[in-house]
Amino acid sequence: MRAGSRSCLARTPVVPVVLALTLALAAAGALLSAPERSSAAVIGNCIPGSDWPAERPDLASQVVALVNQHRTGMGLVPLNVSPTLTASAVWKSRHMAQYGYMAHA
Numbered sequence: 001m002r003a004g005s006r007s008c009l010a011r012t013p014v015v016p017v018v019l020a021l022t023l024a025l026a027a028a029g030a031l032l033s034a035p036e037r038s039s040a041a042v043i044g045n046c047i048p049g050s051d052w053p054a055e056r057p058d059l060a061s062q063v064v065a066l067v068n069q070h071r072t073g074m075g076l077v078p079l080n081v082s083p084t085l086t087a088s089a090v091w092k093s094r095h096m097a098q099y100g101y102m103a104h105a
Helices: 014-033 038-044 057-073 083-099
Strands: none
Touching: 057 083
């Protein structure tokens, strides 16, 4: 550092910086302690509501069997069931049934 020059830190007023940091921490604390909105819970956590229509695994297995029968009849390999994709599809179908829509957007 050259004689007579001041560092950038020395030129920065301390009070505004401390105030800005305090406000930022307060805002972050308010966001973290805010109660979760119910609409975010319905859309964001992939847990079906207790009032949603019942799951029908019997129908799902029939659909897989019929699709695979058709595929093998056309010389194609049967599809494998993915538990992860099945869980996602079950949630989406129950969500659509509960809220009366048919879309995948």
